[in-house]
Amino acid sequence: MRRTLLATALLLPAASWAGLPDNVEWLTNNNEPLFASPDAQFGGTLRTAISSFPQTFRTAGPDGNGAFRVWLLDKQPQLLQRHPDTLNYIPDLATHWAFGEDNKTIYLKLNPAAKWSDGQPLKASDFSxxxxxYRSKDIIDPWYNTxxxxxxERIDALDDHTVELVFSKEMDHDALLYFTHRLKPRAEHFLKPKTDKNNDGVxxxxxxxFNFKPEPTxxxxxxxxxxxxxxxxMQHIGEDWWGYTNRYYKHRYNVDKIRIKVIRDNDIAFKHFEKGDLDVYAMGRPEIWYDKSQSKPFKNGYIHRFWGYNQMEVGAGGFWLNTAKPMLDDLNVRKGIAHALNVDGLNKKVFRGDFSRKQNGLGVGLGPYTNEDLSALPFDASAAIKHFEQAGFTQISSDGIRVNDKKQRLSFAVTYSHQVVTPQLAYLKEQAKAAGLELTMNLVDGSSAFKFALEKKHEISYHSMGTAPRPQYWEYFHSANAGKxxxxxxxxxxxxxxxxxxxxYRGVFSSKEKERLSREIQRQVHEASVIVPGVMAPYIRSGYWRWMKYPANPMQKKTEALFTIGRMDDFGTYWIDQEVKKATQKAVKKGQRFDPVTVMDTKYKPQ
Known part of the structure; x- marks a missing residue:
């Protein structure tokens, strides 16, 4: 049975809806369990940090795919959501949905209460x-254009609150819902052009x-x-925010403000956190969780620790090898690099065994879309040397690095974005020498590192990407994007x-066939050794001052973060207890202690 059939059906006469087919069957779903707490308190300011200021406030065009777009677009309301535990579709901007008979069309009834942050109502025409x-050349964004x-095919506003969305190809109902639910409108009233020679509305x-002119949300x-x-x-709309008319948004997004400070060094950010200048801090790094959490604020019970397991989809990433660069176009060189990177040793020696190795460079945890038969190439200096020799690197220089007949050194720069990664790469660099491979470290600050990779300036880029339940491949591996x-x-x-x-894969009707094609694409990319898989953690670890509160059952399957720590990738279920904050600050001044607290939520821990 399709998940869509679990929704509640509502038959309405066609006369109620202009342009709709007769007896359209509207579906909705208000029966899923709630995951926020009715004990939540509204108000207060959450203080968090990011490592670099965004390159732009645009979410389209050059540099529009940076980390800060999570705040501006990615985590904003969309047509439908998926419940973070049951994964069934639930209302968001749309309260109801219905399918056309052509397997291409879906109808959506918008929440009439929905408003943009500047007070203007959301209209169906914002979707058209x-x-x-996105089709305009003026946004200078080929991916969106394509x-x-x-x-x-088209999006029509049938009236102010009814959208007709027609795709270019036939799909089953699961696919129609999937490709519909994540769509987010653009505020036509705000983006109205001053000059429009192309007459395309942009x-x-x-x-x-609009480079540094944030759009309404x-x-x-x-x-x-x-x-x-x-x-x-980030300023809250207020307790009259339209979203609270939706039962799934009640008791969420409780703080009045989120103040995001730019702190470029993570260790300095941690010191701010210890002093109480930041309310929350990500503690994924082993040295933070095990060592630095032994300081007085933790032992005195002012700062608590949280470790919770999830079942998140993990996106593509690890070490991206740029085949447009010299030597990296050789498969043997790439396979040699894969064997020369001791990622398992990195996990054991640097990460203290807390992480696990991704076996697939294109991501894991995507159900039948993931090829479970693939395995990351293991660290094997002998195997690496054989591949390097087959690529012509048969000579060894005085410093132990391999060279070929052209006197090219087997040396590559690894680009990364945060200083905390330096010890990780330093370990891999030393291990790689056993195979005659030299890795140099190219630290590029924060968002500039991603820009560096987008501009294809890197030789090897060490980063990971997010993902959706259905992976996308055109942007990563289609020839239309290669060399650009x-x-x-x-x-x-x-x-x-x-x-x-x-x-x-993009055009297939059946979701089952789409899953098969996904696995085959992953196999071919794996055999090309263009992504060397890194590590992943099936959990989140956070530190928080004791005035930060959250629901009794904090973790859902898809809980990516418990608090807003640098990124707005949480469900906003936390709140600030102002009385506890006052009491804690008073206790800190007087040197009074509380019991230290570490919370472990193992509900979704892998068996």
């Missing part, structure tokens, strides 16, 4: 404008005009005060065979 916006021109100077928070290079404050900048083909790798598979 979204399509117009996707919205090829995957969606400003001719969109990229420059539909979420509980919008961009408030900006201190360029120093901090950003500002897209996610970080490896510059493509083949005619992959192109054909990717296009079949």
């Amino acid at each position: 404008y979204m399509l117009q916006f 996707y919205y021109s090829t995957q969606i 400003d001719d100077n969109y990229v420059r005009r 539909l979420g509980a928070y919008h961009v408030g005060k900006i201190r360029k290079g120093k901090s950003i404050t 900048t500002q897209n996610n083909n970080f490896t510059n790798y493509s083949t005619p065979e992959l192109d054909a598979l990717i296009m079949q």
Whole structure:
């Protein structure tokens, strides 16, 4: 039975809806369990930090895919959501949905209470404008241009609150819902062009005009005060936010403000946290969890620790090898690098065995979309040397690094974005020498590192990407993106065979066939050794001052973060207890102690 059939059906006469087919069957779902707490208190300011100021406040165009877009777009309301535990579809911007008979069309009834953060009502025409916006060349974003021109046929506003969405190809109902639910509108009233020579509804100077001009949002928070290079404050709409008309949003997003300070060094950020200048801190790093949490604020019970397991999808990532760079176009060189990277040793020696090795560079945890037969190449210096010799690197220089007849050194720069990664790469660098491979470390600050990779300047980029339950491959491996900048083909790798598979994957009707094609795409990418899988953690670890509160059952399967720590990737179920905060601050001044607290939530721990 499809998940969509679990929803509640409502038959309405066609006369109630202009342009709809007769006896359309509206579906909704208000029966899933709630996961926020009715004990939550509204108010207060959460203080958190990011390592670099965003390159832009745009979410389309050059640099629009940076980390801060999570705040601006990715975690904003969309047409439908998936419940974080049951994974069934639930209402969001749309309260109801219905399917057309052509396997291409879906109808959506919008919540009439929905408003943009500037007070303007959400209209069905904002979705048709979204399509117009993403197809415009003025946004200078080839990925959006291609996707919205090829995957969606049209979007029509049947009235102010009814959307007709028609895809370019037939799909089963599961696929229709999946590709519909994540769509987010654009505020037509805000993006209205000053100059529009193309007559496409988008400003001719969109990229420059909106570079640091945040758009209104539909979420509980919008961009408030900006201190360029120093901090950003996200301001709550207020307790009358339209989202609270939706039962699934009640008792969520409880703090009045989120003040995001730019602190470029993680160790300095931790010191701010210990002093109480930050309310929360990510404690995924073993040295933070095991060592630095032995300080007085923890022992005195002012700061608590939380470790909770989840079942998140893990996206593509690890070490991305840019095949457009010299030597990396050779399969033997790439396989040699894969064997020369001692990732398992890194987990054991540096991460204290808390992480696990990703076996698939294109991600794991995606159910039948994941090829479970694949395994990461193990650390094996002998196997690496054989591959390097087959690539012509048969000579060894005085410092132990291999060279070929052209006197090229087997040396590559690894680009990364945070100082805390340096010890990890230092370990891998020493291990790789056993195979005659030299790794040099190229630390590029924060968001600039991602820009560096988008512009394909890297040789090897050490980073990971997020993912959706259904992976996307066109952006990563289709030839349309190889050799071009500002897209996610970080490896510059493509083949005619992959192109054909990717296009079949995009156009197939059956979800089962889509799953099979996904596994085959992953197999071919794995054999090309263009991504060396890194490590992953099936859990979250956080530190928080004792005034931070959360529900009695804090973890859902898809809980990515318990608190807003640098990224807005949580469900907003936490709150600040102002009385406890006052009492704690008073206790700190007087030197009074509380019992130290470590919370372990193992509900979703792998068996």
